[in-house]
Amino acid sequence: EDQVTQSPEALRLQEGESSSLNCSYTVSGLRGLFWYRQDPGKGPEFLFTLYSAGEEKEKERLKATLTKKESFLHITAPKPEDSATYLCAAFPYGQNFVFGPGTRLSVLP
Amino acid sequence: DTGVSQDPRHKITKRGQNVTFRCDPISEHNRLYWYRQTLGQGPEFLTYFQNEAQLEKSRLLSDRFSAERPKGSFSTLEIQRTEQGDSAMYLCASSYLTSTDTQYFGPGTRLTVL
Numbered sequence: 622e623d624q625v626t627q628s629p630e631a632l633r634l635q636e637g638e639s640s641s642l643n644c645s646y647t648v649s650g651l652r653g654l655f656w657y658r659q660d661p662g663k664g665p666e667f668l669f670t671l672y673s674a675g676e677e678k679e680k681e682r683l684k685a686t687l688t689k690k691e692s693f694l695h696i697t698a699p700k701p702e703d704s705a706t707y708l709c710a711a712f713p714y715g716q717n718f719v720f721g722p723g724t725r726l727s728v729l730p
Numbered sequence: 731d732t733g734v735s736q737d738p739r740h741k742i743t744k745r746g747q748n749v750t751f752r753c754d755p756i757s758e759h760n761r762l763y764w765y766r767q768t769l770g771q772g773p774e775f776l777t778y779f780q781n782e783a784q785l786e787k788s789r790l791l792s793d794r795f796s797a798e799r800p801k802g803s804f805s806t807l808e809i810q811r812t813e814q815g816d817s818a819m820y821l822c823a824s825s826y827l828t829s830t831d832t833q834y835f836g837p838g839t840r841l842t843v844l
Contacts, residue, residue, distance in 0.1 A: 664835035720772030
């Protein structure tokens, strides 16, 4: 069965303290790995799509990387406005998105 | 703003009542998805449409749930005889069928069943 897990469940950082979020996936064939940001009470906001192992994408303080079994979202020098839940979703061939439970990130000033 | 819109944003209803939600996708998108999200969890797939055809339904979608997308534009999700377990955020997303198939989400409808 296709499965996506994320760790840690919650993460507290001081402003400027860099860290990484993990997304582990078990799917029959990966078409793409997606990262979204979700603020409380709102819908997920698209961040990145990764398609093959070794691929990296960057946007401001965020960088996403992909291996054959995991994806990492690296946050460099975070600011309080980066506080949100970060969701990853695996997109298997012939099926629909499988989301992980998310990592709740809090960045303290 | 031409993103995905959903209406209403919040709905409070009593157990046993019927509710209907509406989703308007990004205009050029031909795929439309419905998800359910409960607190502390990621979105769970319910169903999706390609144009007006409903192509897949999750086992989560009981007989009390029905979705339509007449004319391949907006979509509605109806829940009949609501139960307290139906309380959740209902999210709609749309995409354009390509190799990337990136889904863009609406703001969601928060349903509370008393």
